[in-house]
Amino acid sequence: xxxxxxxxxxxxxxxxxxxxxxxxxxxxxxxxxxxxxxxFALAQASPRRALRAAIGFASLFLRGTPLLVxxxxxxxxxxxxxxxxPPLVTGVIGLGLQYGAYVGEVYRSGIESIGVGQIEAARxxxxxxHRVWRHVILPQAFARVVPPLGNYMIGMFKSTPYLSAITVxxxxxxxxxxxxxxxxxxxxxxxxxxxxxxxxxxxxxxxARVERGMPVRAG
Amino acid sequence: MPLGLAPDAWRLLASGLLVTVGVAVxxxxxxxxxxxxxxxxxxxxxxxxxxxxxxxxxxxRGASALVQLFIAFYVLPLFGIxxxxxxxxxxVLGLNVGAYGSQIVRAAVQSVAxxxxxxxxxxxxxxxxxxxxxxxxxxLPAMLAPFANEAVELLKLTAATSLITLRDLSLAxxxxxxxxxxxxxxYAVELGLYFLAALPLLLLTRTAERRLRSRGRAxxxxxxxxxx
Numbered sequence: 001x002x003x004x005x006x007x008x009x010x011x012x013x014x015x016x017x018x019x020x021x022x023x024x025x026x027x028x029x030x031x032x033x034x035x036x037x038x039x040f041a042l043a044q045a046s047p048r049r050a051l052r053a054a055i056g057f058a059s060l061f062l063r064g065t066p067l068l069v070x071x072x073x074x075x076x077x078x079x080x081x082x083x084x085x086p087p088l089v090t091g092v093i094g095l096g097l098q099y100g101a102y103v104g105e106v107y108r109s110g111i112e113s114i115g116v117g118q119i120e121a122a123r124x125x126x127x128x129x130h131r132v133w134r135h136v137i138l139p140q141a142f143a144r145v146v147p148p149l150g151n152y153m154i155g156m157f158k159s160t161p162y163l164s165a166i167t168v169x170x171x172x173x174x175x176x177x178x179x180x181x182x183x184x185x186x187x188x189x190x191x192x193x194x195x196x197x198x199x200x201x202x203x204x205x206x207x208a209r210v211e212r213g214m215p216v217r218a219g
Numbered sequence: 220m221p222l223g224l225a226p227d228a229w230r231l232l233a234s235g236l237l238v239t240v241g242v243a244v245x246x247x248x249x250x251x252x253x254x255x256x257x258x259x260x261x262x263x264x265x266x267x268x269x270x271x272x273x274x275x276x277x278x279x280r281g282a283s284a285l286v287q288l289f290i291a292f293y294v295l296p297l298f299g300i301x302x303x304x305x306x307x308x309x310x311v312l313g314l315n316v317g318a319y320g321s322q323i324v325r326a327a328v329q330s331v332a333x334x335x336x337x338x339x340x341x342x343x344x345x346x347x348x349x350x351x352x353x354x355x356x357x358x359l360p361a362m363l364a365p366f367a368n369e370a371v372e373l374l375k376l377t378a379a380t381s382l383i384t385l386r387d388l389s390l391a392x393x394x395x396x397x398x399x400x401x402x403x404x405x406y407a408v409e410l411g412l413y414f415l416a417a418l419p420l421l422l423l424t425r426t427a428e429r430r431l432r433s434r435g436r437a438x439x440x441x442x443x444x445x446x447x
Binding site for chain 2: 001014060061064065066067068069070072073076080086158159161162165172176179185188189190192193196197198200201204
């Protein structure tokens with residue numbers, strides 16, 4: 001078996017189309033995760049014990065079970081209850097849920113890393129609870145959460161191939177479709193592997209550069 | 220039958236769970252070995268070892284484990300490298316997770332203050348002795364929580380092996396649904412089983428992190444997450 005450049009070239013358009021879906025799924029999934037994560041973090045900072053416990057368990061459960069199984073669960077069970085969604089939307093929800101739980105932990109540690117003294121001081125100075133969040137906690141927490149969030153986004157990018165299991169034609173799905181028709185696996189699979197490796201390497205380099213340029217260093 | 224599942228349903232799920240745990244344990248052993256070899260190589264004085272380790276890490280972290288499994292399962296046999304799915308799963312997951320684990324080893328070793336190493340070298344200990352007697356006793360406990368964390372990721376990754384025809388818990392559940400229906404119930408039981416399998420590790424992570432924190436030592440920063 002040898003790598004056939006002509007065949008590789010002919011499957012490239014299909015794979016690039018898949019790459020577009022991969023990109024869309026990553027961006028939308030991350031948007032969902034960022035919002036959900038905020039919900040997870042705020043609920044776990046709530047004074048209500050029952051809410052803290054419930055959300056804490058939900059977050060642990062999401063982080064303790066495989067994304068693939070969560071995707072199948074959403075894909076096969078939502079329609080039974082009348083919720084019929086396009087596979088890509090189901091995939092985005094699945095990615096958003098799983099990564100939202102992780103993002104919530106990132107926010108939480110970002111918030112907890114700010115000394116209680118600062119918050120007490122701000123309260124003593126007469127800032128409202130709302131303004132303490134807005135002007136004291138969040139600006140500092142933000143600088144500390146960007147690097148781990150970047151890593152999770154790269155992680156999510158690499159998780160998108162699971163969406164092929166629920167019929168989304170992202171990069172791996174598109175390549176497998178091609179390969180199973182032509183029975184030629186070498187070229188499509190190597191192209192997909194190469195694109196993933198190059199893109200995530202470039203993204204992690206970029207993230208390292210952003211991290212170095214951050215005004216407030218985590219510490 | 221309780222819960223309305225067929226009489227042999229639990230046996231099917233249990234045998235799937237056994238495969239899942241088998242892959243996870245075997246891959247964890249390989250990952251642990253890889254993590255120490257690659258992590259220590261990255262700290263070596265020899266440039267070739269350092270470069271080799273970095274290339275290894277970037278290679279395995281580059282694409283997701285699922286893509287790597289597919290390449291190992293569909294492409295390598297074209298070159299005569301043909302192993303049963305169980306072996307492919309253990310090797311790919313072990314080498315993949317080992318790349319992430321190496322960063323835990325490196326970070327934990329580096330978290331030991333350089334002054335201690337310098338002092339013990341100045342006192343006449345060899346490099347090997349310094350590593351064994353000074354660095355290891357402090358670095359090893361610091362690795363515990365991140366390793367447990369990585370083990371959870373590994374356990375979750377094993378579900379991907381169902382897509383290369385390995386009959387693990389995930390595939391057993393899908394086959395059961397296809398045969399008998401009870402979709403919601405079977406998937407809920409499946410998720411519950413995965414969670415129960417991961418629970419000891421999740422709790423271990425929490426306890427170890429708390430213990431490190433109460434000793435006034437922060438756990439080494441978690442390395443880039445392993446995409447599941």
